[in-house]
Amino acid sequence: MADYNFNDEVTISFADIKEWMKRILVTYNMREDDALVVADHLATADGRGVYSHGAMRLPIYCRRFDEGGTSPTAQPVIVGQKAATALVDGRNSMGMVAGKFATDLAIRLARNAGSSSVSVMGSNHLGTCAYWAEMMADADMVGFCWTINCVNIMAPWGGMARQLGNNPFAIAAPRLTGPNVVLDMATSVVARGKIVMATKTKTPIPETWALDKDGNPTEDAEAGYWGTVRPVGDYKGSGLTFMNAIISAILPGAAFGSDVTDLYERPGDVQNTGHLFQAIDISAISDVDAFKTRMDQAVRYLKEGPKKPGVKEILVPGEIEANELQRQKAQGITYPVEVVDELRKLSEKVGIAALA
Amino acid sequence: MADYNFNDEVTISFADIKEWMKRILVTYNMREDDALVVADHLATADGRGVYSHGAMRLPIYCRRFDEGGTSPTAQPVIVGQKAATALVDGRNSMGMVAGKFATDLAIRLARNAGSSSVSVMGSNHLGTCAYWAEMMADADMVGFCWTINCVNIMAPWGGMARQLGNNPFAIAAPRLTGPNVVLDMATSVVARGKIVMATKTKTPIPETWALDKDGNPTEDAEAGYWGTVRPVGDYKGSGLTFMNAIISAILPGAAFGSDVTDLYERPGDVQNTGHLFQAIDISAISDVDAFKTRMDQAVRYLKEGPKKPGVKEILVPGEIEANELQRQKAQGITYPVEVVDELRKLSEKVGIAALA
Numbered sequence: 143m144a145d146y147n148f149n150d151e152v153t154i155s156f157a158d159i160k161e162w163m164k165r166i167l168v169t170y171n172m173r174e175d176d177a178l179v180v181a182d183h184l185a186t187a188d189g190r191g192v193y194s195h196g197a198m199r200l201p202i203y204c205r206r207f208d209e210g211g212t213s214p215t216a217q218p219v220i221v222g223q224k225a226a227t228a229l230v231d232g233r234n235s236m237g238m239v240a241g242k243f244a245t246d247l248a249i250r251l252a253r254n255a256g257s258s259s260v261s262v263m264g265s266n267h268l269g270t271c272a273y274w275a276e277m278m279a280d281a282d283m284v285g286f287c288w289t290i291n292c293v294n295i296m297a298p299w300g301g302m303a304r305q306l307g308n309n310p311f312a313i314a315a316p317r318l319t320g321p322n323v324v325l326d327m328a329t330s331v332v333a334r335g336k337i338v339m340a341t342k343t344k345t346p347i348p349e350t351w352a353l354d355k356d357g358n359p360t361e362d363a364e365a366g367y368w369g370t371v372r373p374v375g376d377y378k379g380s381g382l383t384f385m386n387a388i389i390s391a392i393l394p395g396a397a398f399g400s401d402v403t404d405l406y407e408r409p410g411d412v413q414n415t416g417h418l419f420q421a422i423d424i425s426a427i428s429d430v431d432a433f434k435t436r437m438d439q440a441v442r443y444l445k446e447g448p449k450k451p452g453v454k455e456i457l458v459p460g461e462i463e464a465n466e467l468q469r470q471k472a473q474g475i476t477y478p479v480e481v482v483d484e485l486r487k488l489s490e491k492v493g494i495a496a497l498a
Numbered sequence: 499m500a501d502y503n504f505n506d507e508v509t510i511s512f513a514d515i516k517e518w519m520k521r522i523l524v525t526y527n528m529r530e531d532d533a534l535v536v537a538d539h540l541a542t543a544d545g546r547g548v549y550s551h552g553a554m555r556l557p558i559y560c561r562r563f564d565e566g567g568t569s570p571t572a573q574p575v576i577v578g579q580k581a582a583t584a585l586v587d588g589r590n591s592m593g594m595v596a597g598k599f600a601t602d603l604a605i606r607l608a609r610n611a612g613s614s615s616v617s618v619m620g621s622n623h624l625g626t627c628a629y630w631a632e633m634m635a636d637a638d639m640v641g642f643c644w645t646i647n648c649v650n651i652m653a654p655w656g657g658m659a660r661q662l663g664n665n666p667f668a669i670a671a672p673r674l675t676g677p678n679v680v681l682d683m684a685t686s687v688v689a690r691g692k693i694v695m696a697t698k699t700k701t702p703i704p705e706t707w708a709l710d711k712d713g714n715p716t717e718d719a720e721a722g723y724w725g726t727v728r729p730v731g732d733y734k735g736s737g738l739t740f741m742n743a744i745i746s747a748i749l750p751g752a753a754f755g756s757d758v759t760d761l762y763e764r765p766g767d768v769q770n771t772g773h774l775f776q777a778i779d780i781s782a783i784s785d786v787d788a789f790k791t792r793m794d795q796a797v798r799y800l801k802e803g804p805k806k807p808g809v810k811e812i813l814v815p816g817e818i819e820a821n822e823l824q825r826q827k828a829q830g831i832t833y834p835v836e837v838v839d840e841l842r843k844l845s846e847k848v849g850i851a852a853l854a
Contacts, residue, residue, distance in 0.1 A: 255581040255611050300811070303804050375735065388669075392793060420613075436748050453713075456655070
């Protein structure tokens with residue numbers, strides 16, 4: 143299993159954590175199918191070991207319902223459509239509700255037109271991009287998901303201030319005999335959470351992780367905390383994050399730059415988050431099984447290459463997460479007790495029984 | 499101007515270098531319109547200061563015509579098409595000939611369907627991705643161009659061998675009052691050429707540039723030369739380059755991995771290079787001028803941010819190259835004499851007068 147560092151653990155079955163989160167969401171008058179989408183999304187992130195985007199987010203999502211920042215009942219609508227493109231207004235629905243709506247639409251359009259591109263504005267925190275790209279891969283498509291971040295933590299190259307998010311994106315493609323190959327990456331070298339963690343443990347950080355408030359690389363976690371996350375490939379990652387903002391947010395007229403509303407710090411404010419979903423129907427380009435076979439061959443080719451000393455296996459994007467999801471779906475998801483305690487508190491608040 | 503390090507320089511007007519290259523290509527029985535596309539592509543790369551992808555490539559392209567690796571006369575064909583997608587067989591034409599064909603098609607499809615995705619196999623070296631993405635931006639679209647590299651120089655993360663290219667891609671979007679914002683990046687921290695240069699000048703390299711043949715970061719240029727280029731964000735860049743290979747090469751059935759044919763080392767062998775072009779018609783999502791105005795605002799927002807000491811201006815992707823192109827189109831393109839000498843030799847060989 144992956145190497146987590148939980149002090150106290152609680153193990154909950156995938157079905158139970160999903161049901162528990164769904165029940166909480168339904169108390170906010172969220173439609174049951176929408177609640178299931180959000181619950182499945184969060185449980186899947188946890189199952190994949192991506193705890194930063196799982197059940198630990200539910201309390202802030204619910205707080206945003208309480209304070210009016212996000213609507214639990216709103217339904218996305220199509221405001222413009224052509225054969226292979228649509229603009230969706232999330233109408234301030236949950237990001238996952240808008241995400242499901244837009245991804246389903248992208249798949250439907252690509253099935254007819256061969257490829258598609260669906261833009262979303264008026265949304266909220268999208269969760270993990272991999273989930274949406276994989277939904278397209280599961281439909282025998284190549285899937286792309288781009289989104290602007292809900293907080294600015296990166297400086298443009300040459301700058302020093304937090305003017306940009308480390309905007310993440312995902313690309314996914316299916317295989318014949320293995321899990322989807324799916325890359326889900328933010329444009330910073332590491333997540334800001336790792337720098338926060340280093341300030342708590344008072345350990346130095348690699349100089350590739352952060353820039354101090356004067357824009358210089360630093361090994362001091364505290365200096366990195368008050369500075370910005372360092373982009374992958376420096377000016378390349380800074381450029382990539384700006385392009386991601388352009389295609390996911392500026393294109394559909396969603397929030398960018400100083401209009402970006404911090405998910406946590408301003409829970410009563412509407413976010414107007416933007417996303418872009420792109421699908422290519424594999425069958426429009428290639429025999430699907432032939433493509434999936436080429437994917438298997440490509441993965442095998444990489445795995446059969448010479449390994450660096452100490453490396454047991456060369457892994458392709460998404461493989462660690464897919465293995466972890468399979469394991470945790472079978473054996474239950476192991477949570478740090480703090481996350482479960484938060485859900486217990488939330489359950490008490492909304493008046494339902496805790497499922498763990 | 500940008501800071502080049504040429505020992506001896508020759509300055510040639512944009513029109514002359516383009517005409518000169520066109521004339522050389524026509525002696526290989528290339529159609530005049532195709533020759534103009536290639537010549538414009540190479541002259542534009544030089545004009546932008548991207549000399550690695552300009553006129554210095556013409557000798558190898560012509561050598562590949564001589565040895566049968568690439569066909570100067572072949573015309574790409576559409577082998578499959580839906581409303582928003584097509585598969586193009588380059589039929590071993592020049593990469594720029596296939597690139598022009600596919601980009602025009604992507605624009606035409608997106609104009610009707612709102613977005614499009616065109617896959618290409620059977621192609622050759624594509625040149626600079628920015629050129630194609632900008633062609634879409636000039637048509638008021640958001641343009642994406644992805645391509646597999648023509649040589650393997652990167653290891654998969656955890657590996658040590660040259661199993662992957664540092665596959666480049668470009669994303670471009672237009673502005674109202676400035677040049678297109680266009681990111682064109684390979685997935686390595688720097689081009690391999692910079693490591694080669696450091697071995698010649700016997701200078702150490704930053705440890706972010708290369709991995710030695712055992713897969714470890716190195717500051718020794720020679721060790722980096724015999725090793726692999728280091729991916730941006732390490733495992734992130736390695737994953738991104740694999741995804742690029744999947745969408746540009748494995749999807750349309752082009753060469754990948756051990757089937758990749760080195761552009762220089764095997765000039766008589768067919769390359770079967772693959773590309774992917776994606777277009778989103780801005781007018782399908784937003785009022786075009788409103789989008790371009792938002793682009794201008796976003797660029798201004800970044801430029802108005804606090805600058806790192808010593809930084810004169812915060813630059814957005816493609817800005818250096820756009821300024822340089824404007825300057826060199828007006829004042830002539832400055833070439834290192836070695837590049838011009840190669841063109842002179844080539845002109846003598848094919849029996850035409852040198853234009854400089």
